[in-house]
Amino acid sequence: MNWFARLWRRRDLERRLDQELRFHMQERMEELLRGGAEERDARRQARLEFGGLEQAKEQCRDARGTRWAESLLQDLRYAARTLLKARAVAPIAVAAMALGIGATTVIFSAVYAVLLSPLPWPEADRLVALHQRIPSEPRVRFSPREFLAWTNGTRAFSSLGAYAGNAFTLTGRGEPLALYGTLATPSLFEALGVRAAFGRTFQPREGAAGHEHVLILSDALWRDRFNADPNIIGQSATLSGESYTIVGVMPPGFSFPSRRYSLWIPAALESGIFRKFPDAHLLSVAGRLASGVSFAQLQSEIDLLSRRAFDQDAGTQRRVWFQPLAELSRSEVRRPLITLLSAVAFVLLIACANVAGLLLARSTGRRGELAVRIALGAPRRRLIQQLLIEACLIAAAGGLLGSVLAGWGVTVLRKMGAATLPGVETARVNLPVLLFAAAISVLTGLVFGVVPSVIASRRAAHERLRSGPRGTRDRTATWAQSALVSAEIALCVVLLTGAGLMIHSFVRLASVDPGFRAQNVLTASVVATEASYRDANQVLRLYNSVLDGLRAIPGAS
Amino acid sequence: MPPPPKSDLPQGTLDLLILKICALGPVHGYAIAQRLQQVSRDVVQVPQGSLYPALHRLENRGLLAAEWKPTDTGREAKFYRLTRKGKAHLEVETASWRRLAAAVALILRLEEGAAQ
Numbered sequence: 001m002n003w004f005a006r007l008w009r010r011r012d013l014e015r016r017l018d019q020e021l022r023f024h025m026q027e028r029m030e031e032l033l034r035g036g037a038e039e040r041d042a043r044r045q046a047r048l049e050f051g052g053l054e055q056a057k058e059q060c061r062d063a064r065g066t067r068w069a070e071s072l073l074q075d076l077r078y079a080a081r082t083l084l085k086a087r088a089v090a091p092i093a094v095a096a097m098a099l100g101i102g103a104t105t106v107i108f109s110a111v112y113a114v115l116l117s118p119l120p121w122p123e124a125d126r127l128v129a130l131h132q133r134i135p136s137e138p139r140v141r142f143s144p145r146e147f148l149a150w151t152n153g154t155r156a157f158s159s160l161g162a163y164a165g166n167a168f169t170l171t172g173r174g175e176p177l178a179l180y181g182t183l184a185t186p187s188l189f190e191a192l193g194v195r196a197a198f199g200r201t202f203q204p205r206e207g208a209a210g211h212e213h214v215l216i217l218s219d220a221l222w223r224d225r226f227n228a229d230p231n232i233i234g235q236s237a238t239l240s241g242e243s244y245t246i247v248g249v250m251p252p253g254f255s256f257p258s259r260r261y262s263l264w265i266p267a268a269l270e271s272g273i274f275r276k277f278p279d280a281h282l283l284s285v286a287g288r289l290a291s292g293v294s295f296a297q298l299q300s301e302i303d304l305l306s307r308r309a310f311d312q313d314a315g316t317q318r319r320v321w322f323q324p325l326a327e328l329s330r331s332e333v334r335r336p337l338i339t340l341l342s343a344v345a346f347v348l349l350i351a352c353a354n355v356a357g358l359l360l361a362r363s364t365g366r367r368g369e370l371a372v373r374i375a376l377g378a379p380r381r382r383l384i385q386q387l388l389i390e391a392c393l394i395a396a397a398g399g400l401l402g403s404v405l406a407g408w409g410v411t412v413l414r415k416m417g418a419a420t421l422p423g424v425e426t427a428r429v430n431l432p433v434l435l436f437a438a439a440i441s442v443l444t445g446l447v448f449g450v451v452p453s454v455i456a457s458r459r460a461a462h463e464r465l466r467s468g469p470r471g472t473r474d475r476t477a478t479w480a481q482s483a484l485v486s487a488e489i490a491l492c493v494v495l496l497t498g499a500g501l502m503i504h505s506f507v508r509l510a511s512v513d514p515g516f517r518a519q520n521v522l523t524a525s526v527v528a529t530e531a532s533y534r535d536a537n538q539v540l541r542l543y544n545s546v547l548d549g550l551r552a553i554p555g556a557s
Numbered sequence: 558m559p560p561p562p563k564s565d566l567p568q569g570t571l572d573l574l575i576l577k578i579c580a581l582g583p584v585h586g587y588a589i590a591q592r593l594q595q596v597s598r599d600v601v602q603v604p605q606g607s608l609y610p611a612l613h614r615l616e617n618r619g620l621l622a623a624e625w626k627p628t629d630t631g632r633e634a635k636f637y638r639l640t641r642k643g644k645a646h647l648e649v650e651t652a653s654w655r656r657l658a659a660a661v662a663l664i665l666r667l668e669e670g671a672a673q
Contacts, residue, residue, distance in 0.1 A: 006617070016625070020586060020635045024605060027587040030630075051606035059610035065617060 007066045017060055025050055071382070072389070079390040089362050090394065093355045097398025097444065100351030102405035105429070105437045107344045109410050110417065111337050112436075113427035119326055120254050122193045123288075127325035128157075128298065130285040134318050141281040144274040150285070151187070153308070156301045160287035161188025162269070165261055172238040173225050180260050181239070183267035191288040192256065199233040199248030202266050209271035215244035219252040221262040239265070253426075257284070258329060286325050298322060333421055346495050348444065353488040356448040359391060360481050363456035370456060383457040391449025392442060399441030403434060455480050571603065571611050573654060576639060576647040579621055583638040585628070586612055612637060620646050 006013060025046045032042035050056070061067060083090045121127060130150070132140040142150070147162045154160060163184040170177045186202035195201065196216065205211050215237060217226065226232055236243050244265060255261065267274065267283075274282070289298060299322075306320050323331075363370070370383060407429050417424040455477050566574070578589050590608055593601045615621045620643035628634050639647065 016635065019633070021605075021609060023585070023632060023634050024587045024590075024609075026632070049605070051604055056606045056609055059606065060613045063610045063613040063617060 003065060006064050007069050010066070010070060013064065017057060021050075021053060021056060021060075025053075071385070075386045075389045076393070079386065079393050083390060083393060086362065089358050093358050093394045094397045094401060096351045096354050097395055097441075098401035098405060100348035101395075101399050101402030101437060101441055101444070102409060103344045103402075104341075104348050104440060105402060105406035105433060106409035106413055107337075107341050108436050109406065109427045109429055109433045110413055110421065110424050111341055112430075112432055114333055114337060114421060114424055115330055116432075117426070120194065120251075121325075124326055125324065126289045126291075127191065128287060128289060128322045129325045129328050130287070130320060130322050132281075132318055132320050140318075142283045142285050143277075143279045143281050144269045144283060145278045147283050147285060148269065150305065153305050154287075154301065156290060156293045156298045157191075157287040158290040159187045159191040160285065161185045161191045162267060162283040162285050163188055163257065164267065164282045164284065165257070168239045168263070169241075170225065170237065170239055171241075177225065179221070179262050181263040181265060182257065182261045184256075184264050185267045185269065188256075188286065191286060193288065194250070194254060196248035197251040198230070199246070201248055202264075206266045207268055209268050212266040212268040212271070213242065213244045214247045214266060215239070216248040216250060216264040217246060218250050218255065218262045220259075222249045239263075259425075295322075337421070343495060343498065346491050348440070350488050350491045350495075352444050352448040353484050353491070355391075355394065356451050357481055357484040357488075359387075359394075359449070359452040360455065360477055360484070363387070363452050364477055366456070380457050384453045387453030387456060388446065388449045391453070392445035395441045395445030395448075399437055402441075403429065403437050406433075406437065451480060451484070566601065566603065569650075570654075571607065572615060573647070573650045574601070575608075575611060575615060576620060576643055576650070579637050579639045580644065580647060583624070583626075583636040585634040585636050587634075589637075615643070619643075 028046040028049060029042045032045055033039065037045065047053070118124070130142070131138070132142065134140055141164075142162065144162075147160075151160050161184060163182050165180055165182050168179055168181045170179060184202070186204050186207045189201035197219065199216075201216060202214065206214055217232070222228060222232065226237075229235075232246055232249060234245065234247075236245050238244075250264075256264075269275075302320050302322065306318075373383060410427055410429055414425055414427055417427075458476070574593060575589060578584060578592050584592070586605075586609055589612075590603055590605065593603055612621065616623050616637065620640060621637045622640050623635050623637050625633050626636050
């Protein structure tokens with residue numbers, strides 16, 4: 001019978017244990033009877049020889065190896081019963097923990113979605129973005145000439161790609177749509193290491209002039225504008241007046257460089273705008289490190305190549321630097337999110353102090369019960385275990401309720417944060433977030449349970465009760481309660497001060513005078529695609545017709 | 558005649574003796590105690606308070622297997638028998654005990670000789 005079976009069938013085993021030991025005593029008694037003793041003497045003798053029945057049973061129970069689990073289960077059942085009866089304290093404590101844990105879980109789900117969730121690129125820690133830095137600007141892009149020099153000279157990168165964003169107009173598929181797309185060299189997809197969900201990514205020859213009219217769609221655009229047509233590969237689309245053949249659709253969840261950009265066309269560095277302006281800093285650069293290359297080696301290669309490239313610009317203060325690609329989108333968002341997480345952790349601490357105070361007050365009322373248990377010989381460890389389990393039960397109930405609240409809170413967060421926190425739209429209460437909620441439930445249960453249980457189980461307090469009149473105050477418990485209240489107030493003050501400062505800054509920002517009256521004014525941008533509007537006159541005619549149309553709207557001036 | 562002095566058994570030795578008794582056939586706890594006392598001519602008298610915990614420990618370790626069967630008197634009793642694992646353990650421990658006992662005997666004999 002393995003350990004679990006022994007735990008499960010405890011009652012059965014107890015019965016059998018009793019039966020076995022009694023059988024032994026009866027056999028002995030009968031042997032003595034056969035030897036001529038009287039029944040009462042025989043029974044007494046058998047019992048004496050056996051030693052204590054209960055002691056023997058206790059030792060056999062220890063031999064079972066399940067004592068600790070049995071005592072835990074027993075305490076759990078007892079804790080549940082007492083908590084259900086505590087109609088005043090239990091709901092308040094559970095509600096406090098639910099609010100604290102719920103709020104923390106909501107913010108953590110955002111932290112997870114934006115900062116912690118794995119990136120869609122394989123071995124994302126090998127991907128690196130390159131920038132140039134000059135004294136007035138930390139992030140300067142590369143020119144086509146510079147990029148080509150790097151591509152030819154580098155040995156640290158297994159592939160290096162360049163990209164630039166642009167505005168496009170999609171026509172021919174429903175209403176004309178203004179959108180952002182990325183011009184990307186085929187080597188960029190090679191560096192990222194992602195494959196298309198349908199079709200393919202760019203081939204190297206599409207980076208050359210004449211072959212660059214191909215197009216890769218994002219999953220969102222494909223569903224939105226192309227009806228999720230499974231036969232989309234090979235069809236064509238009109239972008240800014242020019243026709244492109246669709247060669248691939250990316251998987252859902254993939255976006256580069258951000259969710260703003262819904263399609264990719266090849267960046268042909270030898271033609272078009274790149275040829276016209278070979279020294280314009282148009283290109284962002286990202287690449288994958290070759291296997292075995294460390295960041296230190298990359299840095300030394302950068303130093304070497306920079307010296308070679310910038311020797312011609314004597315006295316330049318240009319430096320090339322790199323950062324992990326993952327940080328690129330996350331660095332701005334990290335600080336506000338961590339601040340939010342700290343703030344909500346304070347809220348959780350306040351809830352913990354609150355519940356600790358409640359439990360401490362409650363334990364004063366249970367002194368009689370605890371004194372009896374101590375008198376019966378319960379070790380202090382067992383009392384602490386009992387009280388801690390009650391605390392953890394409250395925390396667990398609070399955690400469950402808090403997770404439900406968090407589900408609703410995350411929906412609110414998604415709507416509110418979508419503009420300022422890229423990536424928060426994917427925040428949801430998924431498995432890692434639930435595990436986090438479970439972990440902090442257990443942790444907070446132990447944290448706020450330890451103070452009341454250690455204080456309430458002190459033998460000294462109960463012994464004093466024996467001699468003193470009823471209603472003696474427990475000085476340590478009172479002191480602890482005051483300390484808890486002070487701690488709560490301190491935490492609240494910190495939070496309120498922080499909130500007050502933030503509101504103050506926000507009010508100041510909002511009341512800055514922009515120099516014009518901004519009420520009831522709408523702005524819009526119009527993109528006149530080069531293909532259809534080839535010269536300045538045509539563009540002027542377009543603008544005038546738009547203005548005439550706008551003037552005709554009643555109420556507008 | 559006064560009863561011979563009882564010897565207190567260390568726990569490992571008690572386990573060894575129990576396993577040996579059980580090797581001879583399925584037997585319940587009371588019978589084990591009786592057998593131990595009889596065979597050792599009253600030297601080994603196990604307090605029942607340590608016999609049953611030892612039996613349960615051995616059962617939980619898989620060295621003994623137990624079954625409830627009715628006895629001649631009609632009452633049900635828990636009969637223990639040796640498992641294969643227990644048999645292997647018994648052999649190992651018996652060999653170890655014999656080695657130890659021989660070594661102790663050698664050392665004790667040495668003292669007597671040195672005294673001459």
